[in-house]
Amino acid sequence: xxxxxxxxxxxxxxxxxxxxxxxxxxxxxxxxxxxxxxxxxxxxxxxxxxxxxxxxxxxxxxxxxxxxxxxxxxxxxxxxxxxxxxxxxxxxxxxxxxxxxxxxxxxxxxxxxxxxxxxxxxxxxxxxxxxxxxxxxxxxxxxxxxxxxxxxxxxxxxxxxxxxxxxxxxxxxxxxxxxxxxxxxx
Amino acid sequence: xxxxxxxxxxxxxxxxxxxxxxxxxxxxxxxxxxxxxxxxxxxxxxxxxxxxxxxxxxxxxxxxxxxxxxxxxxxxxxxxxxxxxxxxxxxxxxxxxxxxxxxxxxxxxxxxxxxxxxxxxxxxxxxxxxxxxxxxxxxxxxxxxxxxxxxxxxxxxxxxxxxxxxxxxxxxxxxxxxxxxxxxxxxxxxxxxxxxxxxxxxxxxxxxxx
Numbered sequence: 001x002x003x004x005x006x007x008x009x010x011x012x013x014x015x016x017x018x019x020x021x022x023x024x025x026x027x028x029x030x031x032x033x034x035x036x037x038x039x040x041x042x043x044x045x046x047x048x049x050x051x052x053x054x055x056x057x058x059x060x061x062x063x064x065x066x067x068x069x070x071x072x073x074x075x076x077x078x079x080x081x082x083x084x085x086x087x088x089x090x091x092x093x094x095x096x097x098x099x100x101x102x103x104x105x106x107x108x109x110x111x112x113x114x115x116x117x118x119x120x121x122x123x124x125x126x127x128x129x130x131x132x133x134x135x136x137x138x139x140x141x142x143x144x145x146x147x148x149x150x151x152x153x154x155x156x157x158x159x160x161x162x163x164x165x166x167x168x169x170x171x172x173x174x175x176x177x178x179x180x181x182x183x184x185x186x
Numbered sequence: 187x188x189x190x191x192x193x194x195x196x197x198x199x200x201x202x203x204x205x206x207x208x209x210x211x212x213x214x215x216x217x218x219x220x221x222x223x224x225x226x227x228x229x230x231x232x233x234x235x236x237x238x239x240x241x242x243x244x245x246x247x248x249x250x251x252x253x254x255x256x257x258x259x260x261x262x263x264x265x266x267x268x269x270x271x272x273x274x275x276x277x278x279x280x281x282x283x284x285x286x287x288x289x290x291x292x293x294x295x296x297x298x299x300x301x302x303x304x305x306x307x308x309x310x311x312x313x314x315x316x317x318x319x320x321x322x323x324x325x326x327x328x329x330x331x332x333x334x335x336x337x338x339x340x341x342x343x344x345x346x347x348x349x350x351x352x353x354x355x356x357x358x359x360x361x362x363x364x365x366x367x368x369x370x371x372x373x374x375x376x377x378x379x380x381x382x383x384x385x386x387x388x389x390x391x392x393x394x395x396x
Contacts, residue, residue, distance in 0.1 A: 128278075129278070129380050130380040141314075144312055147312050147313070147314060151317060153307070153311070154305065154307075154319050
């Protein structure tokens with residue numbers, strides 16, 4: 001699939017390419033070329049559907065790995081267009097002019113990762129309401145600490161027993177019984 | 187062959203149906219006993235599902251388990267409902283709606299917490315977006331544990347609630363009114379500036395006049 005496609009993408013700097021089987025491939029481009037490549041793929045190469053925009057937080061490299069998953073109308077080819085976006089407030093250009101459904105995907109990116117989307121008309125609350133902390137899907141967000149600070153956990157039952165202790169005792173008893181039986185047999 | 191002395195699961199339902207009829211309720215006067223009997227036999231449940239537990243409400247209400255035998259039936263709006271079933275995990279965003287619905291319900295009103303998530307967070311104990319103890323935010327009359335509890339367990343919870351009503355035990359709403367500052371402080375702690383408008387509990391500002 002890439003062999004046929006790549007020669008037609010003149011002028012695009014393909015940083016990375018992966019072919020996974022006959023029908024699925026990934027290409028990575030710089031953020032500046034992303035929007036024009038998406039437009040070209042939609043207009044001229046049949047990738048008319050935007051399935052989703054996936055995001056992975058590569059904190060060690062200081063980037064977000066974004067993947068626009070595109071699909072043809074015949075559902076015979078899937079292309080993931082990837083780009084690496086700086087983690088520290090680098091803006092992403094909106095894909096709403098190409099696909100209206102990108103509106104909600106980008107709102108989620110904005111809320112969960114704190115990525116500013118330029119040209120987006122409605123970057124409001126999406127699933128969280130009035131969230132003022134670090135966006136929760138960023139990896140520096142310490143979920144457990146946040147939970148311990150925000151909520152009060154219910155104390156255990158007073159007769160609460162350590163299950164591991166009980167299991168260990170039962171195993172030892174079983175082992176001792178088996179050893180005794182072996183001793184009898186010998 | 188396996189014999190059991192007592193009924194199990196759905197076999198208990200007939201017994202449960204008849205049990206509450208034979209209650210003495212000695213500590214209540216005749217009129218209170220009559221009122222309690224009316225109340226326990228017509229529990230309108232708000233048709234509202236918060237988490238995955240809402241899936242258990244369908245077989246409960248429809249022909250398979252037929253909760254209407256117990257006088258339990260769905261209500262369309264909070265103002266017509268007596269019982270609010272919190273069916274599973276409660277996200278902060280949903281909590282706000284639940285508080286509003288609860289405050290709009292007319293007293294006497296009851297809350298049943300369904301599933302482990304309402305008791306201690308359940309499998310969402312380390313989720314940033316779900317509350318861990320429901321009774322910190324609204325008063326809970328009855329907890330039904332399990333993940334998920336079967337409709338039979340829910341029926342048992344309802345029957346236990348009916349017995350409480352018959353015995354004249356004050357509903358959780360009395361607790362809510364008495365400790366409103368504590369409840370509101372807890373709610374404010376998770377909702378922040380996003381608190382629901384306070385006209386649904388305006389008795390609080392009107393000097394306790396409901």
